[in-house]
Amino acid sequence: MSDRRVRAGAIVLGAWALVAALAPVLPLRDPNAQPDGLVLRSLPPMSRVAALRSPDGSLRYAAEVADEPGGGLRFRRGASWTTVPASERVEVLHPRFVLGTDALGRDLLARLIWGARVSLLAGALAALVAIALGGAVGAIAGLAGGSLDALLMRATDAALSIPRLFLLLLLAALFRPSLATTVVLVGGTTWMVAARLVRAETLSLKTRDHLAAARSSGASPLRVATRHLLPHLAAILGIEGSLRLGQAVLLEASLSFLGLGVPPPSASWGGLIADGRDRLLDAWWIATWPGIALATVVVAAGLVAEGAEDRL
């Protein structure tokens, strides 16, 4: 059972990571291009439109195409018809928009996949920051003991009881939003659980002989921490990291949804949902896809953590 959960979660996460990494070489439309704000605006999923391709490769989108009686054809954009003489030799295509388009006529499939790059990168880096910071605090507290331990743990408790999103709002007001600040802010407000876990684990490891042996043979505290402690902490850090990944992706999405995360035009999933919020009533699909995508990542990360924890 536990193996199956870990495997299923890892497959989903791996698939997203692969798709996100390969986005530049996948046959996708430009996620930020607005080729035709009139014809392509808010198309529902699976929509097809007509497109006229000129011999030079340029595309003209059309809501409707009809043959002209004397050869050639005419096409409609909005209410106006335009005639194309037969001599122009255009080719009529019917491109499909699998997930539909947003209010500016941008392709949602492309935006979702390019958005995965931003969201997953921000989430993964923030989870790393949280794990590193929490691990360091926990290990220092556990190894040092005494008043430093007490001080660090009180700070951890205090940080845990400040509602995170309020703190993030303050930080977003103080620091200019960017990918880097988002990573640092999300990581910097989610390290506390890791700190507690690592401290508890460190305290129990500290009594073991191999740590005492390392210390008595003159190893520096840093060496004890990295060479003798860290390998034993890898499992719980991995599990906590997986949980953090899911939560960090969610937090980043909340910030981006509020317009305080990764700034446009790079589309993150939270930003995509914010785009869809304004068009909720006439174009439900814009906000729906990124929400589902977010949920798959969070569920998968949770499954990995849960399965691995049970196996431990």
Next chain:
Amino acid sequence: MLRLVARRALSAIPLLAFVLTLTFALLEAAPGDPAATLLGDAPVPPETRARILAAYGLDRPPLSRYVSWMTSAARGDLGWSLSRGRPVTKVLAAALPPTIGLGGAALALQLLLGLAAGTLHAVRPGGALDRWLSVAGLVLASVPTFWLGLMAILLLAVAVPLFPPSSMHSVGAEGWGAPARAADAAWHAALPALVLASGSAAVVARFVRAGLLRSLGEGFARAARARGASHGRVLLRHALPAAAGPVITLAGLQLPFLVSGAVVVEVVFGWPGMGRVTYDAVLAQDLPVVLASVLLATVLVIAGNLLADVGLALADPRVRAGAPLVR
């Protein structure tokens, strides 16, 4: 009981001092010149500039500003809202009741739904219902709250118009009687409270399930079963009370997440609470309001935790019977 409350209230003071220190440090560390933010881009003669900086105390050294920051906060003076032209305390005092109402409703729903779902889980562990509830809970705990809010508006306010999609009162409700206004507010709160509660309810349900399974295996439950009590009766009358106590602690621990979630839910549903006010203040660069709301949100969490402790103590039969509180 009183001693417990007093001791917990006292222990909150260093925590609040920590929050004040942290926010002050963040303000100092933030890039940008406060004078430039205050004065804008317009050219200002140096003496005017000096006067404005002095008015805001920005010409004094950081330590002196830190001391006055702490002392005025201790006196309940949280500054002046730049965007609303009112004292920050007035702005937040108006926003606090809606947030407490929404949060309280969400907390109640979270416990109710969590206990109900957890009990259903334990009717037949490993059965189909158990597994489907697990899947539903996992999904509910994993979807972003603001997205769930949007979907709830789409489905339950637009497609099937059961609930109002936004705001706290109906248009024209000002003239209604108090009961009608309260019912109207509750009707407006239903959807946001449900959305806010759903994620935590899933966590509570898992917790209740584990607790029920543990108590079902214990002696008192087996004894009741041996006396001929039905499975349902054992579950509801014997195992559930034993498993419900720790849920109160869990609800207290979940409180910061609830208060955090209130921010996005209030923004999505146009609920005029603290989250909404803070968000507007961030957009307006109204720092005094943002700083004070971080403090107030922390106070809310501390107060909620205190309530959870009192509730836990009251739920403990030893305390109910008049025994001194052992902690």
